[in-house]
Amino acid sequence: GNSVTQMEGPVTLSEEAFLTINCTYTATGYPSLFWYVQYPGEGLQLLLKATKADDKGSNKGFEATYRKETTSFHLEKGSVQVSDSAVYFCALMRLTGGGNKLTFGTGTQLKVEL
Amino acid sequence: NAGVTQTPKFQVLKTGQSMTLQCAQDMNHNSMYWYRQDPGMGLRLIYYSASEGTTDKGEVPNGYNVSRLNKREFSLRLESAAPSQTSVYFCASSGVRGRTGELFFGEGSRLTVL
Numbered sequence: 001g002n003s004v005t006q007m008e009g010p011v012t013l014s015e016e017a018f019l020t021i022n023c024t025y026t027a028t029g030y031p032s033l034f035w036y037v038q039y040p041g042e043g044l045q046l047l048l049k050a051t052k053a054d055d056k057g058s059n060k061g062f063e064a065t066y067r068k069e070t071t072s073f074h075l076e077k078g079s080v081q082v083s084d085s086a087v088y089f090c091a092l093m094r095l096t097g098g099g100n101k102l103t104f105g106t107g108t109q110l111k112v113e114l
Numbered sequence: 115n116a117g118v119t120q121t122p123k124f125q126v127l128k129t130g131q132s133m134t135l136q137c138a139q140d141m142n143h144n145s146m147y148w149y150r151q152d153p154g155m156g157l158r159l160i161y162y163s164a165s166e167g168t169t170d171k172g173e174v175p176n177g178y179n180v181s182r183l184n185k186r187e188f189s190l191r192l193e194s195a196a197p198s199q200t201s202v203y204f205c206a207s208s209g210v211r212g213r214t215g216e217l218f219f220g221e222g223s224r225l226t227v228l
Contacts, residue, residue, distance in 0.1 A: 046217070093214070
């Protein structure tokens with residue numbers, strides 16, 4: 001079946017540090033890949049996505065590249081801010097004709113300190 | 115600008131009690147979902163409704179029932195609550211043309227079963 005594996009958190013960084021959150025996946029075929037972010041007390045919201053191999057998704061300074069050869073979709077940001085503190089979820093979707101069913105990873109908490 | 119609205123936000127039940135979580139979206143989306151979020155396990159799909167009039171089981175449907183009342187509303191019912199159902203429940207919707215995989219989440223409902 002489909003699965004997503006993320007690095008365990010929490011990840012604690014100083015402001016302006018470089019961020020990498022690792023994500024690897026297992027799926028048949030060619031899934032679409034997503035990063036969602038959950039700020040404290042809120043629901044998840046889409047951060048970025050990539051729908052085919054070698055695509056790069058980007059938003060708010062975050063980037064992730066769909067690497068089919070390594071089945072990975074690592075999230076990166078060059079300079080994090082305190083406001084980036086949140087839980088980040090990697091997810092995949094395979095089109096099955098029955099709605100947009102996503103398979104989520106376990107989430108990685110990011111804490112950014114001054 | 116409501117988006118996805120869930121009620122109640124908090125609920126405490128005793129084992130064996132029943133309750134219904136309500137969800138409504140005002141974005142004219144076709145598909146709606148119920149997820150549960152547990153520490154270390156990420157989000158797991160309970161049930162989904164690809165379109166009005168249809169519902170299907172997700173990854174963890176046991177102990178739950180759903181009703182797609184109309185295009186806007188999708189409710190989740192616990193007939194006989196168990197402590198294992200203590201969790202945070204999220205409703206989501208999708209269906210924006212060209213934005214495959216983008217789910218819009220409510221703020222969550224925290225349920226405690228004693």
